[in-house]
Amino acid sequence: MSIMSAIVLYAIIWFMTLFIVLPLRTRTQGEAGHVVPGTHSGAPEDAQMWRTARIVTMWATGFFVVIAGIILSGVITMDMIERVTRPG
Numbered sequence: 001m002s003i004m005s006a007i008v009l010y011a012i013i014w015f016m017t018l019f020i021v022l023p024l025r026t027r028t029q030g031e032a033g034h035v036v037p038g039t040h041s042g043a044p045e046d047a048q049m050w051r052t053a054r055i056v057t058m059w060a061t062g063f064f065v066v067i068a069g070i071i072l073s074g075v076i077t078m079d080m081i082e083r084v085t086r087p088g
Contacts, residue, residue, distance in 0.1 A: 001071055009068065014060040021056050 001009075030041030070076055 010064050013063050014056060017060040018056045021052060
C-alpha cells in the first residue's frame with residue numbers, strides 16, 4: 001500500500017466514523033427548550049465538535065490499523081475480492 005493509498009483509506013474511514021458518531025449523544029435545541037431564532041429546532045444545542053473530532057480520530061485510527069494490517073498481511077487479497085464480486 002502506497003502512502004497516498006493509506007491517506008485515502010484513513011480519510012474514508014475517518015469520515016465514515018464521523019457520520020456514525022455525529023448523531024450520538026446530540027441534544028437538540030428543541031429538546032433543550034431554547035431554539036435560537038433563525039435555526040431549526042433539530043439543530044444541536046452544543047455540537048462539541050472538538051470532542052467529537054477527538055473521539056472520531058481515536059476510533060478511526062484503531063479501525064485503520066486493523067484494516068491496513070489486514071491489507072498488508074495479505075489475509076484478504078484483490079483476487080479474493082474479485083472472485084466474490086465478479087458477475088456471472
